[in-house]
Amino acid sequence: EVQLLESGGGLVQPGGSLRLSCAASGFTFSNYAMSWVRQAPGKGLEWVSGISGIDYNTYYADPVKGRFIVSRDNSKNTLYLQMNSLRAEDTALYYCAKDFHPFVVVSGLLDYWGQGALVTVSS
Amino acid sequence: ETVMTQSPATLSVSPGNRATLSCRASQSVGVNLAWYQQKPGQAPRLLIYAASTRASGVPARFSGSGSGTEFTLTISSLQSEDFAVYYCQQYSNWPPVTFGGGTKVDIK
Numbered sequence: 001e002v003q004l005l006e007s008g009g010g011l012v013q014p015g016g017s018l019r020l021s022c023a024a025s026g027f028t029f030s031n032y033a034m035s036w037v038r039q040a041p042g043k044g045l046e047w048v049s050g051i052s053g054i055d056y057n058t059y060y061a062d063p064v065k066g067r068f069i070v071s072r073d074n075s076k077n078t079l080y081l082q083m084n085s086l087r088a089e090d091t092a093l094y095y096c097a098k099d100f101h102p103f104v105v106v107s108g109l110l111d112y113w114g115q116g117a118l119v120t121v122s123s
Numbered sequence: 124e125t126v127m128t129q130s131p132a133t134l135s136v137s138p139g140n141r142a143t144l145s146c147r148a149s150q151s152v153g154v155n156l157a158w159y160q161q162k163p164g165q166a167p168r169l170l171i172y173a174a175s176t177r178a179s180g181v182p183a184r185f186s187g188s189g190s191g192t193e194f195t196l197t198i199s200s201l202q203s204e205d206f207a208v209y210y211c212q213q214y215s216n217w218p219p220v221t222f223g224g225g226t227k228v229d230i231k
Contacts, residue, residue: 035220037167045159045167045210045222059218062124095166108212108220109157111178113166 002026002112004096009117016086020117022079022096030054030074033099033106036081038092039116048094049081050106059106063089086121093118125150125216129209129223135231142198144226146211151191155215158187158196161225162207170209171196198228206230 008020022034035050049070050059058070069082079096094117097110126149136142146156154174159167169178171187174194184199198205211223 044225045161045212047218047220047222050218061219100169100172106217108214108217109155109169109172110167111169113168115166 002098004098004112004114006094006096006114006117009094009119011120011122012086013123014087014121016121017082017084018086018119020081020083020094020096020119022114024077024079024098027098028102029072029077031102033104034072034079035097035099035106035108035110036070036079037095037097037110037113038090039095040089040092046092047108050099050108051079052105053099053103057105083119086119088121091119091121124219125152125213125221127211127213127221127223129211129226131226132224133227133229135229136201137231138203139200142201142205142228144196144209144228146189146194146196146223148192148194148213150216152213152215154190155213156187156189156194157212157214159210159212160205160207161210167210201228
């Protein structure tokens with residue numbers, strides 16, 4: 001059974017940093033690209049970042065480019081999102097999600113999602 | 124960036140009736156279109172991909188159609204567990220992949 005478990009969320013002041021983790025199990029982690037998708041309170045879904053499985057190519061949405069860094073440790077089956085220079089508008093539930101297709105660069109088609117980690121940016 | 128527009132924002136349907144949800148892309152996405160269902164307090168669930176292919180375990184009452192810029196999700200006979208928010212997503216022109224704003228299906 002595929003499981004994705006996010007951790008690391010919390011309350012942070014504007015300008016601060018936070019690192020999210022996503023522990024994956026139930027599939028061959030290195031074979032799949034992974035993405036982070038966020039959802040502000042009461043709002044829709046916004047793709048944030050993606051990383052391919054083997055060559056670690058990374059991709060970002062414009063609102064987070066230059067501030068967020070996605071990475072992965074295939075030996076630990078774990079995905080990360082380092083969030084720097086946080087802003088109030090980054091407040092959201094952050095989901096990690098698995099790509100549907102194996103062995104491809106990020107496709108963005110997401111078949112399994114974690115339950116999310118809440119990030120609140122406020123003074 | 125490809126903008127996805129969903130309509131209506133809210134759809135009120137009686138149980139057992141049909142629901143038809145629309146999604147429009149600002150430029151062609153071919154058939155690289157997915158639909159997700161999200162219930163309160165839950166993560167999104169993949170329902171449909173490649174515009175018309177049901178994901179594993181998705182009941183046959185859910186069907187998708189369309190190509191290019193116009194897409195439809197149809198729920199043939201609404202069950203109580205189908206009342207939720209539905210999002211379309213394009214994964215053709217990325218980064219970024221983009222989602223529509225969602226359609227909330229509620230009980231009439």
